[in-house]
Structures are given as C-alpha cells and as structure tokens.
Amino acid sequence: MRKFPKDFLWGSASAAYQIEGAYNEDGKGLSNWDNFVRIPGKTFKGTTGDLAVDHYHRYKEDIALMAEMGLKTYRFSIAWTRIYPTGNGKLNQKGIEFYQNIIDECLKYGIEPMVTIFHWDLPQSLVDQYGGFENRKIVDDFVNYAKTLFKIFGKSVKYWITLNEQNIFTSLGWLTANHPPGKFDDQKMFYQVNHHAFLAHAKTVLAYREMGFDGKIGASFAYTPSYALDCKPENAISKLNFDDLKNYWWLDMYGYGEYPIVAMKYLEKNGLAPEVTDEDREILKKAAKEINFMGVNYYQSCVCEYNPLDGVTPYGVMNTTGKKGSAQITGIPGLFKNPQNPYLKTTDWDWAIDPIGLKYLCREITSRYRLPIVISENGLGAFDKLENDNSIHDTYRIDYIREHLKTLYQAIDEGCNIIAYCTWSFTDLLSWLNGYQKRYGFVYVDRNEETGSLDRYKKDSYYWYKTVIESNGEKL
Numbered sequence: 001m002r003k004f005p006k007d008f009l010w011g012s013a014s015a016a017y018q019i020e021g022a023y024n025e026d027g028k029g030l031s032n033w034d035n036f037v038r039i040p041g042k043t044f045k046g047t048t049g050d051l052a053v054d055h056y057h058r059y060k061e062d063i064a065l066m067a068e069m070g071l072k073t074y075r076f077s078i079a080w081t082r083i084y085p086t087g088n089g090k091l092n093q094k095g096i097e098f099y100q101n102i103i104d105e106c107l108k109y110g111i112e113p114m115v116t117i118f119h120w121d122l123p124q125s126l127v128d129q130y131g132g133f134e135n136r137k138i139v140d141d142f143v144n145y146a147k148t149l150f151k152i153f154g155k156s157v158k159y160w161i162t163l164n165e166q167n168i169f170t171s172l173g174w175l176t177a178n179h180p181p182g183k184f185d186d187q188k189m190f191y192q193v194n195h196h197a198f199l200a201h202a203k204t205v206l207a208y209r210e211m212g213f214d215g216k217i218g219a220s221f222a223y224t225p226s227y228a229l230d231c232k233p234e235n236a237i238s239k240l241n242f243d244d245l246k247n248y249w250w251l252d253m254y255g256y257g258e259y260p261i262v263a264m265k266y267l268e269k270n271g272l273a274p275e276v277t278d279e280d281r282e283i284l285k286k287a288a289k290e291i292n293f294m295g296v297n298y299y300q301s302c303v304c305e306y307n308p309l310d311g312v313t314p315y316g317v318m319n320t321t322g323k324k325g326s327a328q329i330t331g332i333p334g335l336f337k338n339p340q341n342p343y344l345k346t347t348d349w350d351w352a353i354d355p356i357g358l359k360y361l362c363r364e365i366t367s368r369y370r371l372p373i374v375i376s377e378n379g380l381g382a383f384d385k386l387e388n389d390n391s392i393h394d395t396y397r398i399d400y401i402r403e404h405l406k407t408l409y410q411a412i413d414e415g416c417n418i419i420a421y422c423t424w425s426f427t428d429l430l431s432w433l434n435g436y437q438k439r440y441g442f443v444y445v446d447r448n449e450e451t452g453s454l455d456r457y458k459k460d461s462y463y464w465y466k467t468v469i470e471s472n473g474e475k476l
C-alpha cells in the first residue's frame with residue numbers, strides 16, 4: 001500500500017509575473033520582464049503579463065478553489081517591484097498589503113504558504129542603476145529585499161525559496177538571448193552573474209538564520225537528470241561533463257558551497273571562471289550548511305552523447321509554438337550533446353516525458369547531498385479544449401502527474417525524504433515564451449493570446465488531484 005508521509009505537502013505553484021497582471025497598479029515598479037516582452041519577436045505572438053490571468057484582482061476566487069481542492073501548500077512568488085518599486089528605494093505599502101492578503105487568505109484555509117523570493121522579475125531600475133545581476137551590488141539589494149520579506153512575513157511563512165531556477169534565468173538571459181537581458185553567448189558574464197546570484201542566495205539564507213527564524217529555506221533548481229546514450233566510454237564521459245556543467249555547478253553550490261572541481265578547471269582553462277574571493281568562499285560554505293531542502297523543478301530528463309568539436313552548439317532553435325519536432329538538438333562542442341531519447345514520448349513542445357527521471361533525481365540528491373527534497377514544480381504543458389458544457393477533459397495531464405507520483409512514491413519508499421510536491425500550475429497562466437496556449441493548470445482560465453473572459457473552469461485533473469490529496473496519495 002502506498003503511504004506518503006503523514007504531513008506530506010500536496011501543492012501547486014505559480015509565479016508573480018505569470019499570474020498577477022496589474023503590472024503598473026498600486027505603485028508597482030517596472031521589472032525587466034515588463035520591458036523585455038515589449039521587444040518585438042521575443043515572446044509567442046507578443047504576449048505579455050500585463051493582465052496575465054488577473055490573479056491580482058481574483059486571488060480570493062483562486063485561493064478558494066485551492067481550498068476546495070484541499071491543497072496543503074501553495075507556492076507563489078513575490079514581485080520585488082511591488083515591495084520596492086525601484087528595487088532598493090522606498091517601500092510600497094500597497095505591495096506589502098497585497099501579499100499579506102494572499103498569505104492570510106491561504107492561512108485562513110489551512111494552506112501553507114511557500115514563498116519564492118525571486119522568480120525572475122527583477123526591478124528594471126536595478127538594471128538601469130548598475131546592470132542588475134551583472135554587478136556585485138545586486139547581492140546587498142537582494143538581501144535587503146529578502147530581509148524585508150522576512151521581517152514582515154517571517155512569522156506566517158515557514159517555507160522560503162530564495163531563487164527560482166538560477167540555471168535557467170541565467171542561461172536564457174546571457175547565453176541564448178531568450179530572456180532578459182537578452183545577451184547572446186556572453187559566457188564570461190554568465191558565470192559571473194551566477195556567482196553573484198549564489199552569493200545573494202547564500203547571504204539570504206544566513207540572514208534568515210541570523211534573524212532567528214526556524215522555518216525552512218532553500219533554492220529551487222531546474223534539474224535535468226541525464227543518461228549516457230550507451231556504454232560507449234566517450235558517451236559516459238559526456239554525461240559526466242553534462243552533469244558537472246549543467247547540474248552540479250548549481251546543486252553543489254547549494255548543497256556543498258563549492259564549485260565542481262573539473263568544471264571549474266575547464267572554465268579556468270577557457271578564461272571563463274568567475275571572480276571569487278576568500279570571503280565569498282567562506283559565506284557560500286557556511287550557507288550550504290544552513291539550507292533545509294533542495295528545491296527541484298522537474299520537467300524532463302536528457303540523453304548525453306559525445307559532441308565533436310565541430311558538432312552542435314548551445315544555440316539551437318527552441319520550440320515555442322507547440323509544433324512537435326521543431327526543437328533543435330543542442331550541446332557544447334567537444335563535451336556533450338543532448339539527442340532525443342528513443343524510449344520516451346515527448347510533449348507538443350518537445351519536452352521528454354520521463355516519470356522515472358523524477359525518482360532518479362531524488363535518489364541522486366539523496367545520495368549526493370543527504371538533504372530533504374521539495375519538488376517545487378512538475379507538470380505538463382498542453383493544449384486544452386474547453387467543451388460546450390465548460391468541462392475540460394485533460395486525461396493526458398492526469399496520466400502525466402499520476403506516473404510521476406508513482407515514481408516519487410518509489411523514491412520515498414527507497415529512503416528519500418520528500419517533503420512536498422507542487423504541480424506546475426494551479427490555474428492556467430502565462431508561459432514566459434510560449435504565450436497562453438501552453439496550459440499547465442488544474443483550473444482552466446478563459447483567455448488566449450489576445451483576449452478572453454478570464455472566467456475559471458475546473459478541469460478533470462482538478463477533481464482527480466482532489467482525490468489524490470484526500471487519500472494522501474493512495475488513490476492515484
């Protein structure tokens with residue numbers, strides 16, 4: 001019989017920019033994303049989060065739907081620009097009120113708020129002032145912002161996530177130009193930006209402890225577990241290279257407070273290593289001992305194969321249209337490439353569907369870091385159809401989550417300490433680059449790229465997840 005832990009946190013997740021809308025209301029400052037989406041060609045059909053799914057005005061309705069479902073935790077992010085409109089200047093009372101209301105509303109229903117401090121929407125003013133994450137100054141401003149959140153919400157919020165997917169926002173921001181600041185192949189800066197982000201994370205964790213809080217804190221990482229294509233030794237080494245540069249570069253820093261040795265050597269040889277001081281090293285190590293969990297966003301695994309020096313680059317086309325097969329294979333010449341896995345099906349956006357990958361990564365984190373795990377995102381982006389009677393038959397989403405929960409349970413049974421599982425997402429929302437047609441929610445929101453009533457409708461998966469929670473995972 002399947003027995004999830006007694007206090008298992010069945011959850012669902014969102015991010016401010018993707019749901020709130022009200023991008024210029026009640027004193028909110030502009031973020032890097034508010035500007036970036038206005039550059040022609042950057043997002044699918046020019047979609048923005050100006051209105052998003054209007055959660056800013058409909059949060060009560062949305063949280064009531066969560067309560068009716070029985071959700072145990074709701075992971076959401078705070079928009080830095082609502083708290084500090086210019087990132088480091090005056091506090092905005094209206095922004096504080098908004099998040100206080102969200103937290104109170106959750107607590108009213110017994111839903112544990114899990115707060116992401118930074119989910120990619122950086123105050124534009126900090127970019128204008130000193131280049132945002134490119135400058136070390138970001139560390140102090142980030143910590144100041146985080147401490148403000150702890151001071152105000154620290155008594156009611158017990159779960160904090162410092163950074164969401166540092167690996168993704170930096171890769172897409174400085175290597176492939178898909179996210180702000182839209183830089184291409186700026187590798188040296190990419191590693192420096194990451195170093196600043198690590199310090200922001202570390203100093204935030206230490207500040208949280210120094211302020212005397214006893215809640216749980218960690219970062220959320222987009223983990224792509226990897227398999228070697230086959231037993232050809234060159235391909236086994238390509239997996240090692242992939243893991244060091246694409247996974248452990250972040251995981252080791254959160255978990256050990258150290259960069260992986262071989263990856264660092266590679267960067268040094270290529271003149272790409274970040275500037276690291278002795279004081280940095282001390283702080284990073286100290287903070288690694290203070291995190292309470294490894295947060296993981298899991299969507300897909302990958303395959304690693306040796307990539308010759310004249311092979312594919314990291315800059316292949318991404319599928320942002322939902323036209324299956326339009327994504328290109330990428331890799332780093334001389335190190336690895338990531339061909340498709342012939343054993344796995346893919347989503348319409350070419351993401352490999354691999355439930356066993358979830359168990360694999362839980363096992364790996366458990367062996368390597370001995371830390372509890374929060375699955376802070378997992379879900380299926382798909383085209384959904386609203387029927388005439390307002391029903392939505394998303395059996396594919398139920399299948400996806402069910403299969404992932406089965407392997408998650410196996411991981412628990414085999415000894416991993418998993419404390420929470422959050423699906424992405426609760427309501428439909430804006431997919432950063434893929435518009436509104438790539439839907440993830442249990443609750444359908446009536447809007448497309450241009451327009452819509454914004455009315456909410458429960459999908460079949462909504463009722464299904466309700467039963468899963470009620471039975472604490474027994475009825476999948």
Ligand code: BGP
Nearest residue numbers: 015164165168381424431432438
């Ligand atoms: C993660 C992000 C989320 C969300 C999700 C789905 O990387 O943390 O914010 O967007 O992926 O991705 P997408 O919207 O690209 O399908």
